[in-house]
Amino acid sequence: MPAASARIEIYTTPWCPYCLAAKRLLTAKGVLFEETDVSGDPALRRAMTERAGGRTSVPQIFIDGAHVGGSDDIHALDDAGKLDLMLGRTG
Structure with a gap:
């Protein structure tokens, strides 16, 4: 199945088990995603927090x-069956 047409961005750190779980799910879906490691860059972390409505x-x-x-x-x-639609996947 081809990659989704949706643009997927994920902000991560290398030691985060939740990051690994989210990336595993996206990889299992066969979609490409852009990963930004915010562990060593306070400016990137602030930008992520701002985009995420204050979530750090x-x-x-x-x-x-x-x-x-x-x-x-x-x-x-994904459990609710909504992720595939968001990813631009059908059928």
Whole structure:
């Protein structure tokens, strides 16, 4: 199945198990995503926090520019059958 047409951005740190879980889900879906490691750059972390409405934890995930939330949020969307639609996947 081809990659989704949605643009997926995920802010992470290397040691975060929730980041790994979210990336594992996206990889299992066969979609490409842009990963930004915020662990060593306070300016990137501030930009992420601003985009995420004040949320400071990682991961923070955006689909087509819309804030989805973190790992629990993206897994809940998947469990509810809504993630594939957001990713631009059909059938």
